[in-house]
């Protein structure tokens with residue numbers, strides 16, 4: 001039941017519909033403090049048509065409104081304050097959650113529209129960085145949130161598998177590489193060659209010439225160049241997939257940059273036909289002066305394509321293949337300028353989906369205060385961080401609950417969940433510094449804290465033999481439970497807010513609030529006392545468990561039943 005709508009309906013009836021229900025609905029407020037009621041109608045909006053002071057109108061309204069549906073209706077100054085009937089409110093909310101289960105909060109706002117989500121997109125032959133971790137987990141969560149809001153998300157891993165760096169890598173591999181080594185530990189050795197190349201190319205400029213040659217060969221389909229490139233790509237993908245498996249993330253497509261190679265000429269042709277391409281010092285560019293942006297470089301003077309050329313081709317391909325209502329790019333905020341350029345070029349091309357193009361930026365991530373970089377060779381491998389977190393979780397479980405069955409599985413869910421939650425709990429644009437031990441604490445704003453609240457709920461349900469009830473008649477006195485109930489009731493709004501802002505932190509923060517409210521309820525209420533209300537309290541606990549699990553699922557975090 002929509003309580004705001006109930007208030008709007010009753011007010012509209014009371015004023016003989018001189019204002020429509022919809023207009024009233026829009027003006028309903030939530031009073032700051034709960035002793036002013038749960039919802040309020042400001043009578044100002046009627047004073048013109050009734051030619052009376054709002055105070056007077058409010059006073060008259062409370063005699064006309066059918067108050068039987070509320071606990072109390074009061075006129076305070078120009079406001080009519082509504083106190084919801086706590087008992088019917090809570091019984092309705094809980095009954096609804098138990099009926100809908102994990103579908104509670106679903107809506108169809110997205111009307112099944114396709115949304116492409118460009119996410120993760122690591123670079124071949126390089127380790128996946130913590131920045132790619134952010135893109136992966138933020139993108140994955142946004143996909144789940146959009147799906148709950150009725151959209152059809154398409155997760156697209158735009159692998160960095162093309163570009164001049166492959167000329168460097170091939171050069172380096174042919175000079176210093178060893179096939180056995182690469183087979184054994186591909187990313188490690190490929191990075192080593194790449195780093196060595198960058199150390200030496202300052203003194204040996206001929207290295208750069210060679211690299212340029214090899215890239216040209218690769219572009220022209222030279223057999224050896226293509227064979228090496230394919231091999232690097234394959235072994236890198238195997239390593240990435242291991243990480244994706246640990247994170248529990250999958251993709252709908254892995255169309256990397258190279259996929260668009262045979263689609264670049266069309267981009268150039270379209271830009272030319274539209275008179276958008278101009279020559280600038282031998283290169284081909286699209287001018288973006290009118291937007292105060294630097295020109296977008298489409299072809300270098302030697303005819304080589306660039307990152308943006310492939311992105312334009314990708315946007316064109318997505319436009320045709322999916323007709324997306326949104327085309328999102330979950331990429332760090334350091335590429336904001338670039339995505340501004342890309343969007344403007346697509347708009348100038350009059351691409352149907354250009355309006356839906358949106359960069360979804362996020363802040364930098366540091367681990368224990370250290371920045372990450374590949375060229376300098378100081379890299380923190382994502383896999384190492386994940387494994388360390390799983391080990392730490394395992395240690396905690398060994399201390400707290402040594403008898404737990406399938407400890408390894410739970411340690412993985414807690415360890416990985418802690419990292420994902422730690423990433424998603426603050427607004428994505430914020431920079432975050434990761435201190436692993438902090439993310440793994442069972443207290444405070446952590447994933448394990450939320451997981452543990454649900455474990456507690458599950459254990460109460462087990463002890464109370466909740467499965468023998470059908471929860472057909474829920475009735476709570478709501479002294480201790482009101483805060484929890486109101487949070488449960490607001491979940492559908494939270495789901496919408498997260499979707500509108502493309503912001504997983506809205507869900508993460510909500511899950512922390514709900515876990516906290518529930519823990520307080522648990523501390524103050526004797527839930528398992530055998531009296532009339534027992535069944536209703538178990539129904540509430542079950543609702544909490546359902547919503548905590550669903551919130552964590554929307555973040556891409558697992559919910560162990562025990563831990």
Ligand code: ARG
Pocket residue numbers: 118121122123158159160311329331
């Ligand atoms: N591979 C790029 C990087 O690691 C990210 C690609 C983002 N997606 C895109 N369509 N440009 O920086």
